[in-house]
Amino acid sequence: xxxxxxxxxxxxxxxxxxxxxxxxxxxxxxxxxxxxxxxxxxxxxxxxxxxxxxxxxxxxxxxxxxxxxxxxxxxxxxxxxxxxxxxxxxxxxxxxxxxxxxxxxxxxxxxxxxxxxxxxxxxxxxxxxxxxxxxxxxxxxxxxxxxxxxxxxxxxxxxxxxxxxxxxxxxxxxxxxxxxxxxxxxxxxxxxxxxxxxxxxxxxxxxxxxxxxxxxxxxxxxxxxxxxxxxxxxxxxxxxxxxxxxxxxxxxxxxxxxxxxxxxxxxxxxxxxxxxxxxxxxxxxxxxxxxxxxxxxxxxxxxxxxxxxxxxxxxxxxxxxxxxxxxxxxxxxxxxxxxxxxxxxxxxxxxxxxxxxxxxxxxxxxxxxxxxxxxxxxxxxxxxxxxxxxxxxxxxxxxxxxxxxxxxxxxxxxxxxxxxxxxxxxxxxxxxxxxxxxxxxxxxxxxxxxxxxxxxxxxxxxxxxxxxxxxxxxxxxxxxxxxxxxxxxxxxxxxxxxxxxxxxxxxxxxxxxxxxxxxxxxxxxxxxxxxxxxxxxxxxxxxxxxxxxxxxxxxxxxxxxxxxxxxxxxxxxxxxxxxxxxxxxxxxxxxxxxxxxxxxxxxxxxxxxxxxxxxxxxxxxxxxxxxxxxxxxxxxxxxxxxxxxxxxxxxxxxxxxxxxxxxxxxxxxxxxxxxxxxxxxxxxxxxxxxxxxxxxxxxxxxxxxxxxxxxxxxxxxxxxxxxxxxxxxxxxxxxxxxxxxxxxxxxxxxxxxxxxxxxxxxxxxxxxxxxxxxxxxxxxxxxxxxxxxxxxxxxxxxxxxxxxxxx
Numbered sequence: 001x002x003x004x005x006x007x008x009x010x011x012x013x014x015x016x017x018x019x020x021x022x023x024x025x026x027x028x029x030x031x032x033x034x035x036x037x038x039x040x041x042x043x044x045x046x047x048x049x050x051x052x053x054x055x056x057x058x059x060x061x062x063x064x065x066x067x068x069x070x071x072x073x074x075x076x077x078x079x080x081x082x083x084x085x086x087x088x089x090x091x092x093x094x095x096x097x098x099x100x101x102x103x104x105x106x107x108x109x110x111x112x113x114x115x116x117x118x119x120x121x122x123x124x125x126x127x128x129x130x131x132x133x134x135x136x137x138x139x140x141x142x143x144x145x146x147x148x149x150x151x152x153x154x155x156x157x158x159x160x161x162x163x164x165x166x167x168x169x170x171x172x173x174x175x176x177x178x179x180x181x182x183x184x185x186x187x188x189x190x191x192x193x194x195x196x197x198x199x200x201x202x203x204x205x206x207x208x209x210x211x212x213x214x215x216x217x218x219x220x221x222x223x224x225x226x227x228x229x230x231x232x233x234x235x236x237x238x239x240x241x242x243x244x245x246x247x248x249x250x251x252x253x254x255x256x257x258x259x260x261x262x263x264x265x266x267x268x269x270x271x272x273x274x275x276x277x278x279x280x281x282x283x284x285x286x287x288x289x290x291x292x293x294x295x296x297x298x299x300x301x302x303x304x305x306x307x308x309x310x311x312x313x314x315x316x317x318x319x320x321x322x323x324x325x326x327x328x329x330x331x332x333x334x335x336x337x338x339x340x341x342x343x344x345x346x347x348x349x350x351x352x353x354x355x356x357x358x359x360x361x362x363x364x365x366x367x368x369x370x371x372x373x374x375x376x377x378x379x380x381x382x383x384x385x386x387x388x389x390x391x392x393x394x395x396x397x398x399x400x401x402x403x404x405x406x407x408x409x410x411x412x413x414x415x416x417x418x419x420x421x422x423x424x425x426x427x428x429x430x431x432x433x434x435x436x437x438x439x440x441x442x443x444x445x446x447x448x449x450x451x452x453x454x455x456x457x458x459x460x461x462x463x464x465x466x467x468x469x470x471x472x473x474x475x476x477x478x479x480x481x482x483x484x485x486x487x488x489x490x491x492x493x494x495x496x497x498x499x500x501x502x503x504x505x506x507x508x509x510x511x512x513x514x515x516x517x518x519x520x521x522x523x524x525x526x527x528x529x530x531x532x533x534x535x536x537x538x539x540x541x542x543x544x545x546x547x548x549x550x551x552x553x554x555x556x557x558x559x560x561x562x563x564x565x566x567x568x569x570x571x572x573x574x575x576x577x578x579x580x581x582x583x584x585x586x587x588x589x590x591x592x593x594x595x596x597x598x599x600x601x602x603x604x605x606x607x608x609x610x611x612x613x614x615x616x617x618x619x620x621x622x623x624x625x626x627x628x629x630x631x632x633x634x635x636x637x638x639x640x641x642x643x644x645x646x647x648x649x650x651x652x653x654x655x656x657x658x659x660x661x662x663x664x665x666x667x668x669x670x671x672x673x674x675x676x677x678x679x680x681x682x683x684x685x686x687x688x689x690x691x692x693x694x695x696x697x698x699x700x701x702x703x704x705x706x707x708x709x710x711x712x713x714x715x716x717x718x719x720x721x722x723x724x725x726x727x728x729x730x731x732x733x734x735x736x737x738x739x740x741x742x743x744x745x746x747x748x749x750x751x752x753x754x755x756x757x758x759x760x761x762x763x764x765x766x767x768x769x770x771x772x773x774x775x776x777x778x779x780x781x782x783x784x785x786x787x788x789x790x791x792x793x794x795x796x797x798x799x800x801x802x803x804x805x806x807x
Contacts, residue, residue, distance in 0.1 A: 193218070329444075409443075790802070
């Protein structure tokens with residue numbers, strides 16, 4: 001079954017990441033689990049390891065050496081470890097210590113921490129090994145006093161031997177007994193000198209070897225033999241001392257085998273979890289919600305062996321699937337090569353992976369149940385040896401399925417009813433599905449038979465599903481849609497590949513009109529559903545947009561009324577101030593005249609001051625009127641449509657004229673003329689404006705307000721909103737900005753989000769000292785449209801990102 005589902009390839013991926021031999025053995029023994037607690041425990045541990053690989057630095061990633069077999073050898077008295085094995089023990093104990101330190105000091109991974117807390121560890125053993133074995137796998141000289149003394153004597157004796165050999169070689173070279181460039185060498189562990197064969201008898205000593213050409217003999221000079229014997233004896237003594245130390249070390253380790261075996265089991269366990277987590281990262285897999293019941297509610301699940309980095313032929317399309325005790329059997333139909341069998345294998349492989357303790361590629365909110373067994377019947381199982389046809393092998397499988405099926409069975413059947421005469425095969429298949437439905441088993445079935453598709457109308461627990469097909473481009477879309485049966489598109493595909501039309505016409509006659517009508521109805525239903533979905537989306541978008549426009553109009557109208565009240569209040573206050581200033585000026589002038597006893601010069605000066613003050617007040621009034629007019633115009637919606645045609649006539653301005661204020665698109669009606677100024681009423685607001693700033697228009701009534709004009713501009717605004725929606729991103733990056741600047745940008749970002757009816761936003765502000773984050777979150781508290789906000793998930797940025805929910 002693993003080979004048919006493709007789980008053998010998943011196992012190979014796990015093996016490629018595991019370095020520990022015991023972990024690799026565990027991967028080979030990995031099997032299907034049915035216990036809810038065991039499955040959840042494996043998923044929790046693997047998910048925590050996945051998050052460590054994605055988020056943490058400093059997690060040990062090498063030297064996962066399994067020493068279990070070597071340690072078990074010590075159980076036999078006299079068993080020892082070699083120096084190289086002691087080096088591996090030292091290195092791997094350091095890895096175990098690093099793992100325990102990492103996992104017990106971090107509280108974010110409680111399941112791995114609990115696993116680490118179960119392990120005993122004696123740091124003194126590692127320190128002893130550090131003093132015993134160097135990084136080259138040799139014992140340190142001071143491993144014992146005897147070893148240190150022996151090695152010192154070896155160094156001195158080797159020096160004596162080297163001097164004796166050098167003198168003998170120099171004499172032999174002087175006599176011409178050696179070949180050109182001769183140097184001392186070692187043969188049989190003894191120092192020798194190369195001597196020409198013709199002179200081998202002239203140099204007294206022991207011949208240890210000769211060259212392949214027999215022209216050179218390798219002689220140990222006689223004066224070196226005694227010193228060489230002494231050196232050899234010292235080397236024997238060194239070897240015996242090393243063996244004694246290794247035996248002594250083995251005896252010490254033998255008393256600690258209990259915790260050592262457990263520690264290396266922990267090391268293998270971590271390497272196994274690390275391999276599963278690395279595969280999860282590669283597959284973009286997550287830990288879904290797992291329930292002990294038998295149900296499937298998968299969202300955006302993907303076939304793990306069809307990752308984009310594994311195939312460049314086509315896009316990997318996710319699928320969603322929901323089966324439970326109410327809707328137990330899904331019958332999938334659709335065109336050949338449309339993805340039905342791939343979907344079937346994906347369902348089986350994903351469920352098998354989950355119940356082997358592996359994370360699966362889907363949405364984290366997906367809900368997965370557990371099954372006691374998975375039954376599959378996929379592919380051609382014809383057997384020449386057993387004299388079985390394809391259909392016979394399928395029937396035997398169905399017989400076995402009926403023998404073992406229970407409400408906790410998941411069955412996956414490919415091309416059910418095929419391989420024999422269609423009418424009989426379809427009838428047997430229908431009866432089989434009805435029996436499985438009665439027993440409460442859950443399954444997915446693929447077929448081309450129309451009679452099987454019609455079972456969904458007869459049984460509430462059976463539902464249809466279709467693999468979609470692009471009828472315009474004549475290619476499969478590999479998308480699953482549950483609810484309607486799919487068409488096989490046999491005639492369309494045959495037409496596309498170029499089969500003669502005469503053949504297709506005769507085929508249509510043989511099939512009959514009823515069958516073709518059924519296929520065409522299926523296609524029409526699919527087309528109608530697509531069109532209805534598009535219309536529904538458009539209507540929903542239009543409704544949302546209209547609601548936004550109405551809300552914005554109401555807000556704008558409220559702001560205009562508030563602004564109008566503020567402007568009138570300001571105008572009254574300024575008028576009172578001007579009147580008060582004028583009165584004070586008049587009183588001061590009168591007092592000056594009285595005090596000067598009406599002197600002509602002083603009187604003229606006082607009058608001039610009055611004239612200057614009058615001109616200043618008139619200029620101030622003019623500026624005030626202009627500013628008030630601009631403020632009111634700015635508070636009003638900008639004119640468009642018919643307003644763009646001002647209709648200026650150049651006629652004189654009279655009472656009742658509809659006029660335009662120069663430099664603006666604001667229109668008003670003259671209600672009174674006072675000398676060089678006119679009182680103009682616009683939007684229930686009266687303004688005093690200089691006559692030279694007014695231009696008569698051909699309009700007889702004031703233009704309609706924004707509300708009535710808005711209907712004609714709906715499509716233009718709708719297009720603007722759509723364009724903004726294309727470029728809008730629900731995330732904003734405020735890192736590096738000052739608080740004031742960031743809040744201004746955030747306000748504009750929220751205005752756009754409200755216009756586009758966004759409900760979730762992400763604000764990237766970074767961690768730092770937290771000043772910007774605190775200011776942003778205080779601002780969010782003051783926003784009435786904010787339902788709530790939180791920090792992003794740890795693996796996606798944590799406290800550096802705030803996720804905001806809007807109404």
